[in-house]
Amino acid sequence: MGALSFVDVCSGAGGMALGLEQAGFEPRLLLDEDEVAVQTLKSNRPRWNILQTDLLNFDPAEHPESYDVDLLAAGLPRVKSSATARRVDSGLEEQLLKATVYLVHAIKPRAVLIENVPELTHADSHGAFREFARTELDHLGYTFSKFVMNAVDFGVPQNRRHGILVAVRQRWAEAFRPPVSPSGGPVTVGTALGSSMAARGWADAVRWAAQADQPAPTLVGGSKNRGGADLGPRGAKRKWATMGVNAHTVGDKVPGPEFVWDPELGRDNMVKLTVEQAALLQGFPSTWQICGRKTARYRQVGHATPPPVGKALGRAVSEALISDSPVSAAG
Known part of the structure; x- marks a missing residue:
């Protein structure tokens, strides 16, 4: 057959x-x-x-x-x-x-x-x-x-x-x-995204991955009638904050060597996930290309x-x- x-x-x-x-x-x-x-x-x-x-x-x-x-x-x-x-x-x-x-x-x-x-x-x-x-x-x-x-x-x-x-x-x-x-147990955010967080030489990627020791909350793509990309409702944002992630927006690139990660200082010192990282959290392979501008790309990923x-x-x-x-x- x-x-x-x-x-x-x-x-x-x-x-x-x-x-x-x-x-x-x-x-x-x-x-x-x-x-x-x-x-x-x-x-x-x-x-x-x-x-x-x-x-x-x-x-x-x-x-x-x-x-x-x-x-x-x-x-x-x-x-x-x-x-x-x-x-x-x-x-x-x-x-x-x-x-x-x-x-x-x-x-x-x-x-x-x-x-x-x-x-x-x-x-x-x-x-x-x-x-x-x-x-x-x-x-x-x-x-x-x-x-x-x-x-x-x-x-x-x-x-x-x-x-x-x-x-x-x-x-x-x-x-x-x-x-x-x-x-087997669940895959954590840190395990899934650790290597991508370190891709531009950010020295704190390993420390961040250790804190991101749980699966992600549900990613939400949002509707075409609402604003820009974020990682979900308030409850999800609070969950992301415990992993040192600023879930109020989606980043353009992963942290570089100069980035200071200190969640106690607020959102500006938390990491932002990129669309590519959101796709990894959805189980897409890293080779899968998402087309369009950032918000449209994130919406596709969140709805998938x-x-x-x-x-x-x-x-x-x-x-x-x-x-x-x-x-x-x-x-």
């Missing part, structure tokens, strides 16, 4: 697609409406078939390569959650969720994977969508499941919880199991699905689809 195929919608910076590639999948089509995100995808994988379009306007009949794939993956814009309680609800996120389910009718994948906030799997506010998805997918011959996974359990140096909705065609559904965390999460999910789906014990002959 050759490599499994996938279509990825709302691809962003490519975290989900990269993870699926690492799990042995090959993309048939990726799509995203954001011009800069498309530039990021093309700069890293010029041979991928990448389309700039809004999912709501996507017509699979114009792209027959999207039909009959093994997996439809969607790391969709985040629906409203407890962390975004003050956000004005546009309804767009829910429209994209439904559009993904409707896309299943057309392209008929063997499995469907939707990644979003944990609340999507259990909150009453999203119960109507879950029932809609379950009913539609059951009608099409899929078995629906949901679970939450934390990126930190899969080698990502960040506490980042993901709500996962999975639908697998009944022939292979019984073989699907949610990813299991590998053994960590590639190790995509890889773990891809492996779980792959193991089910290549299983030798189908439940029934219908597929």
Whole structure:
């Protein structure tokens, strides 16, 4: 059997697609409406078939390569959650969720994977969508499941919880199991960023890394309608301060030999993380290039699905689809 195929919608910076590639999948089509995100995808994988379009306007009949794939993956814009309680609800996120389910009718994948906030799997506010998805997918011959996974359990140096909705065609559904965390403790911020902090000769990089002895709080990309880049809400900023990091902004470069690190003197004497370092905290390889200006680059990183999460999910789906014990002959 050759490599499994996938279509990825709302691809962003490519975290989900990269993870699926690492799990042995090959993309048939990726799509995203954001011009800069498309530039990021093309700069890293010029041979991928990448389309700039809004999912709501996507017509699979114009792209027959999207039909009959093994997996439809969607790391969709985040629906409203407890962390975004003050956000004005546009309804767009829910429209994209439904559009993904409707896309299943057309392209008929063997499995469907939707990644979003944990609340999507259990909150009453999203119960109507879950029932809609379950009913539609059951009608099409899929078995629906949901679970939450934390990126930190899969080698990502960040506490980042993901709500996962999975639908697998009944022939292979019984073989699907949610990813299991590998053994070993969490990767800390200091371990992940120590060498990059020392890249310009900053002598205190080792001392800083020793203090940054825990995983990062969840990175937040922010919306296109708000200001510049920072590392998250107030609680996250306080957590970063305990690691000697000024989380109120994103830096242009790592500290040089002249930088005096003394968190007791305030923000100006704390380190600032760069976009490249934020990408490392999301589990991207250092070779992955993020295009655009600083705020747009950070937004792509903050919104991304960590590639190790995509890889773990891809492996779980792959193991089910290549299983030798189908439940029934219908597929």
